Amino acid sequence: MNVNAATPSPPHETFHDPQSALSEWMAAGRALVEAELDRRLPPATEKPAILHEAMRYATLNGGKRLRAILALAVCQALGKDPRRALLPGIALEAFHAYTLVHDDLPCMDDDDLRRGKPSTHIRYGEANALLAGDALLTLACQWMAESVTPLPHPPAALVLELTRAGGSTGVIGGQIEDLAAEALPPEEERLLYIHSEKTARLIACACRCGAIAAGACPATVDTFGDYGHHLGLAFQILDDILDATQVTAILGKPAGSDAENHKLTTVSLWGLEKSRSEARRHTDLALAALEKTRADTHRLAPLTAHLLNRDS
Amino acid sequence: MNVNAATPSPPHETFHDPQSALSEWMAAGRALVEAELDRRLPPATEKPAILHEAMRYATLNGGKRLRAILALAVCQALGKDPRRALLPGIALEAFHAYTLVHDDLPCMDDDDLRRGKPSTHIRYGEANALLAGDALLTLACQWMAESVTPLPHPPAALVLELTRAGGSTGVIGGQIEDLAAEALPPEEERLLYIHSEKTARLIACACRCGAIAAGACPATVDTFGDYGHHLGLAFQILDDILDATQVTAILGKPAGSDAENHKLTTVSLWGLEKSRSEARRHTDLALAALEKTRADTHRLAPLTAHLLNRDS
Numbered sequence: 001m002n003v004n005a006a007t008p009s010p011p012h013e014t015f016h017d018p019q020s021a022l023s024e025w026m027a028a029g030r031a032l033v034e035a036e037l038d039r040r041l042p043p044a045t046e047k048p049a050i051l052h053e054a055m056r057y058a059t060l061n062g063g064k065r066l067r068a069i070l071a072l073a074v075c076q077a078l079g080k081d082p083r084r085a086l087l088p089g090i091a092l093e094a095f096h097a098y099t100l101v102h103d104d105l106p107c108m109d110d111d112d113l114r115r116g117k118p119s120t121h122i123r124y125g126e127a128n129a130l131l132a133g134d135a136l137l138t139l140a141c142q143w144m145a146e147s148v149t150p151l152p153h154p155p156a157a158l159v160l161e162l163t164r165a166g167g168s169t170g171v172i173g174g175q176i177e178d179l180a181a182e183a184l185p186p187e188e189e190r191l192l193y194i195h196s197e198k199t200a201r202l203i204a205c206a207c208r209c210g211a212i213a214a215g216a217c218p219a220t221v222d223t224f225g226d227y228g229h230h231l232g233l234a235f236q237i238l239d240d241i242l243d244a245t246q247v248t249a250i251l252g253k254p255a256g257s258d259a260e261n262h263k264l265t266t267v268s269l270w271g272l273e274k275s276r277s278e279a280r281r282h283t284d285l286a287l288a289a290l291e292k293t294r295a296d297t298h299r300l301a302p303l304t305a306h307l308l309n310r311d312s
Numbered sequence: 313m314n315v316n317a318a319t320p321s322p323p324h325e326t327f328h329d330p331q332s333a334l335s336e337w338m339a340a341g342r343a344l345v346e347a348e349l350d351r352r353l354p355p356a357t358e359k360p361a362i363l364h365e366a367m368r369y370a371t372l373n374g375g376k377r378l379r380a381i382l383a384l385a386v387c388q389a390l391g392k393d394p395r396r397a398l399l400p401g402i403a404l405e406a407f408h409a410y411t412l413v414h415d416d417l418p419c420m421d422d423d424d425l426r427r428g429k430p431s432t433h434i435r436y437g438e439a440n441a442l443l444a445g446d447a448l449l450t451l452a453c454q455w456m457a458e459s460v461t462p463l464p465h466p467p468a469a470l471v472l473e474l475t476r477a478g479g480s481t482g483v484i485g486g487q488i489e490d491l492a493a494e495a496l497p498p499e500e501e502r503l504l505y506i507h508s509e510k511t512a513r514l515i516a517c518a519c520r521c522g523a524i525a526a527g528a529c530p531a532t533v534d535t536f537g538d539y540g541h542h543l544g545l546a547f548q549i550l551d552d553i554l555d556a557t558q559v560t561a562i563l564g565k566p567a568g569s570d571a572e573n574h575k576l577t578t579v580s581l582w583g584l585e586k587s588r589s590e591a592r593r594h595t596d597l598a599l600a601a602l603e604k605t606r607a608d609t610h611r612l613a614p615l616t617a618h619l620l621n622r623d624s
Contacts, residue, residue: 048485050492055480102446107438126419130442131488134414134449135480141453142475145468155467156457163454168367168447173360179439180362 022302026069029082033068034060037090040143054124054132055139059097061115066235066307067092067206073303074210074224077295084148085213088158091143092206095166098136099202101129103175137166150215157212165205174198181264191264199239200232207231223293227300230286234308237279240265241272283308334614338381341394345380346372349402352455366436366444367451371409373427378547378619379404379518385615386522386536389607396460397525400470403455404518407478410448411514413441415487449478462527469524477517486510493576503576511551512544519543535605539612542598546620549591552577553584595620 037059044053068089075085104111104119105126112122121129144158154160164170174197181190207228211221243258244267258265266275286304290297349371356365380401387397416423416431417438424434433441456470466472476482486509493502519540523533555570556579570577578587598616602609 042480048488051480051485051488102442107442127491130414130419131484135484137449138475138479141471145471145475156471159453159457159468159471163450163457167450167454168354168363172443172447173363176360176363176443
């Protein structure tokens with residue numbers, strides 16, 4: 001299936017194996033996102049070259065593109081051309097890349113590897129990495145401001161979605177609590193705050209932005225936000241489980257690094273069994289929210305299931 | 313004079329000494345900016361408290377508020393209530409504060425003092441300072457998105473002004489060249505790039521935002537941008553001169569730190585005499601641009617002269 005098609009459900013799909021149709025759709029969406037990022041990121045030949053090279057290195061690194069793909073999928077589920085959500089989608093990816101670059105810095109999580117490659121500060125030095133992160137955050141806000149925001153939303157709605165989700169009471173708040181938690185006794189309330197703000201907030205934001213790009217009413221935007229919130233929580237719990245159970249080669253980052261860094265995780269707090277049941281519970285809540293949107297969920301429902309059955 | 317007044321030139325002012333009228337106006341503008349920053353920055357009592365405390369520490373620190381005051385003054389010079397430019401003005405101040413916090417970090421300029429007080433990372437630690445900077449940048453974009461942007465400008469014009477001026481080919485580009493210059497032979501072209509992008513770009517942006525907030529036509533916005541560009545260059549040259557000639561107690565930061573850090577400055581490249589004549593030349597170009605706007609310059613012209621006669 002062509003992710004560019006405005007019609008959400010072409011008839012030939014019913015003859016396809018649903019799993020392989022989903023994989024094809026995700027691959028097409030990912031290719032679209034990669035191409036747009038490559039096209040819109042400043043070229044490494046443009047001054048200041050080292051900064052632009054670092055920005056591209058940090059962003060074009062084989063990520064899953066979960067946030068952009070969710071924005072495209074939500075827009076399409078609402079019957080609109082998913083390309084409406086492409087610019088907000090790559091803004092979310094640039095924003096996500098900035099958080100990873102800054103999180104990996106020595107004064108933060110001090111991680112040398114990211115997706116199997118040297119972290120940006122290992123490759124380009126700390127100062128360049130710090131500034132590349134700043135520039136990606138700035139560019140993410142610029143791309144949101146350059147996106148078309150259809151009625152009934154105010155013109156700057158997408159910038160506001162990103163900056164509110166990404167600010168001190170959102171993603172950054174989650175990261176600061178995550179760092180603080182290393183020195184504190186494990187506590188469920190803190191863990192839930194960290195997972196909600198550090199991970200689920202931006203995933204919920206991606207779903208909201210997809211709905212806004214489709215011109216959905218505010219109530220529908222909120223319901224897609226609920227969907228993204230529970231999907232994000234399930235996704236983070238699964239991440240914790242994978243860190244505790246997988247090996248470095250599959251993960252593309254040092255396995256067991258959470259335990260080594262004394263990170264507060266669902267596994268360290270709840271153990272594996274409760275972590276798995278919580279992941280299932282949030283998956284069910286995500287699917288229930290999806291049902292409530294009354295959108296065409298033939299793509300989002302299996303995508304949700306697929307994301308929560310991943311092994312890396 | 314009341315900075316809140318919509319009329320740019322109340323009659324009683326003609327009986328005032330112009331210098332003291334300017335000082336009063338600047339003090340009123342600064343008080344307005346401080347109060348709005350204090351009101352809009354997240355309270356230190358709100359979670360995550362340490363982050364909000366660091367954001368407030370980095371921002372509410374007795375700065376000159378040059379960028380906000382220029383935005384207010386330009387808006388007023390165009391015959392509009394300067395409070396139209398207040399939210400964009402504090403966004404510029406939050407943005408400026410973020411650049412200072414990140415510039416002071418050990419991997420960048422490694423400065424322990426800022427305006428006579430410990431830098432944010434000395435006071436709150438590196439991780440909190442890094443994240444406070446990120447949060448201030450995010451908040452600056454949010455405030456621009458929340459500002460009213462009158463016609464003929466597109467609704468997200470203010471966000472675009474800030475993100476383009478503040479991005480990889482603007483302020484961040486200037487900072488990266490500034491860091492690189494420490495290891496390279498002094499070169500005029502590089503110095504001019506650094507001064508244009510690292511300092512003058514945001515000052516020009518402040519003037520452009522003031523004009524946009526007033527609803528000026530694009531040509532007038534550009535002319536105010538030229539004014540700000542030359543004012544910013546003169547301002548930075550003066551900064552270099554002061555660093556080389558003043559003592560720490562007056563500057564509020566370690567005097568002579570440029571020479572100690574092998575910074576490329578106008579003084580190191582040109583010496584004091586040529587630096588002074590270049591500052592004068594850019595001041596004249598700024599005043600010529602101001603003349604061209606045909607706005608009411610009775611406030612901006614002496615403000616320009618005042619800024620370029622400062623001693624700290």
